[in-house]
Amino acid sequence: MTPGSFRSLPMALAATLLACLLPVAAAQLADVDGLLARIDQQGNYLGDLSATVTLQSIDPTEGDERRQARWFRRDADDAFLILILEPTTELGQGYLNVEDGFWFYDPESRQFVYTSLSESFEGSDANHDDFGAPSYADDYRITSLTEGTLGAYDVWIAELEATHGDATYPFKTIWVSRAEELVLKSEDYSLTERLLRTSYFPSYARIGDAYIADRMIFVDALVPGRTTEITISDLSTAELPEYIFTKAYVERVNR
């Protein structure tokens, strides 16, 4: 820099300040570049998971409902299985996500029916794909990133747009804690960019290097007063047999 490059002292000071701040901003942006990938990495567990899932729905018209299920998950194969335990009228119904698709098993008809991961789980505000490992980096790109706070947490507020037509929600806004880079809140939008639901993830269980949301609250944006809360308990990392993620097992467990 040569004398006379800046016309005044204030301008020079501002330029100096900017030069000092640029590396910080650059470092932060570098961090942010991999934000979605890091969220996915933390949300994927390398081993097997099993747990009890309790789903409490509050519906102003239909009334409150409580459901319980066993949940098995193997992120390495992108597989999961949910077996309904309660209510007893639905005991034995199963949702199996494996390589050849996502299947619903009805023990009464003894048939597997193809269903969609983007469909609602048991008529609640949770979707089937809420029970799988996160895949933000594959499905979305960040269109806007700002800093903010969510309660006591400093967060990144990232607006996301689906990178392909297969993501359940074409648009999302997520609130990510800056310290642990965990998603604390998510607003999920339709293709017409209208809010469908708001999700809260107030609690995570740490398993090795992974974080699994063990409490999720979904607030319906279309039906006032309707919410669904999912609590995950009895979380186990014990290795699961290969046959768990098969149709044969879902049928056999009913017998």
Add this chain to the structure above:
Amino acid sequence: MQSLRIAFRNVTRQRRRSLPLAAAVAFGFFVFTLVTAFTNGLLDSVESNVASLTGGHIYVSGSELDPLGRELQVIRDPSVVDAAVEAAGPAVASRQRRSSAPVALIAGSREARQLVIGVDPGRQGGFLDGLSFADGDPSSFLADPTGLLLPAETIEALGVDVGERVIVKATTIRGQLNIADFVVAGGIVGQAALGLDFGYAHVDALDALLDVAPGEVQAISILLEDLGALDATTDRLEVQLAAFAPVVRASDDPETMPAMARAMQGGLGSVATEEAWEGTRYLITTVDDLLGGMRDLVDIMNATAAAIFAVIVVIILVGVMNAYRMVMIERTPEIGAMRAMGVQRSGIRNIFLAEAFLVAATGAVAGLLLALTTMGAVGLVDLGSSNLSFFLQQGHLHFSVIPRDAVLSTLLVSLMSVAAVLVPARAAARIAPAEALRSVG
């Protein structure tokens, strides 16, 4: 001719014998004609109503595979189908694009599930006439591009009135969630018992919700001038489409029907790598594929009616045979006199046969006329809008008499009566004139 004249005189003179025989034939013919006309009319009505609801008699849907190997229900280039339809022959009356999706309807705090069909009422004349309105009218639907016709039960479940707004939530053809506002334009009488409990939206509005791009379609319905040309037209359409892309007939591959049902449910099926295809694969479904069970039921009902008719005819023929044995005994002196006057044996036999033919033919025609009168009277009764409306035509029972079958049945019954009388007729012809004259007395 002389034999026929004498036979006619005998039939009219001996009314006490002729009338019960003719009445028995008439009753059997009446029951048979009524039942077959009813079942055929039922099938006609259902076919007509299905064609109205589904927009045609032949349905062409398309699917392609996305990079993840999932089957997407869309025809990117409908001009291929248009060209194939043009070349498929003159029987095509019209064609229109259609969409369908299972949706969630939300009004306030209430939600209901509904399968909604996207229609183009401007291109499908008579579509709205085929619906039974419980509330509202067709003009409200035509006037509003976001109009929605819903089964009355769905409207009740949502707690809304005609003219109110509802949110429609659906999964796009790729599996994304989407919502849009629609206005309830009318309540229709659904057909839940038949699994045809559809709601209807304008195809443009539904396509926008399902993210079907302008110029693309989910399916094309083809309406025929004459249902008799269904098989030939479908065959030609398959050949034409096969020149451009893989084609599957629902009738040839039952596995494709679940795929179609899955598409109706909004599911995205995964396709195994070895079964994958390039571009668009077309699925041709016909009204016969959809109504296979119904057609079988009608065939069973018609077969049952034919069996009942056969039993009645056998009973009648035994009666006719016995009656003419008695006639032969009663007329022995008369036969002797006629033979003495030079009437040949064949003449005597022909008189008996002609009498039986006249009685049976008169009975059959009377039964047919009675059946036609009954059908006309029952057909006038307006059964209104009800769950039965799918089996009706504009609220009326429809009977279908096939003229060729009616003529053949009349001839068959008459000829069988002739056959039944053959034995007593021959016996009468063999009576010796001298013996016959001796019996006078």
